Amino acid sequence: MIDDAPAPACTICNSHLFDHELTHQACRPCTDRIDQQLRALAGPEGLYARLAHSLAPGSSGGGPVVSGSRTAPLPLRLDPLSLAARGGVVTILQTWLVDWHDLLGYRHPRWEGDLQQQLDQVVHRLRVLLPWAAEQHGAIAEFGTELASLVRQCRAATGSEKPPRRVGVSCTCGHTLRVTLDTAGVRCPACSTQYGHSEALRLPLAERRAA
Incomplete structure (x- = not known):
């Protein structure tokens, strides 16, 4: 009898899983990408810390706002303010960590310090539990999507990074697809x-059409 069941695939990028990953929800490249995005948010030079320098109109996160007062002038930019305030990046990540702790049967995490300190704490804990989540959490794809969205929003709000350049590649049917190095x-x-991350990047470059 022929087994027509589909091969196990990463729930994030749909790439086929290697033999040692067959029980996993996420492949190694996607897990590594999530870890990199978490690390990009944390620390005194991280994206979250830079939001504080992006509150004044016209600021782009390149450094502290130069002003005669100690506080950012009003009106404040709402995008970085909503991301930095309670209910933004920190609260969203804390909600995910509570979910992970509940599934593992752990006590709810305790938050200490200001929002920056809480951000660093929750990122550290999520990274510790990430190998478990990549293997067993049924919503790891949803977590990865929401995290990637938060990172993009922070980068846009701080002006710290230009959007990744899109490159045209050819599908096997001849249609041109636009992908980036971050394409899941x-x-x-x-x-x-459907192409996974590594499969999409291995497609041949599309021929440029004459103008």
């Missing part, structure tokens, strides 16, 4: 073929 996966709108 892409589906061809012409033939519905």
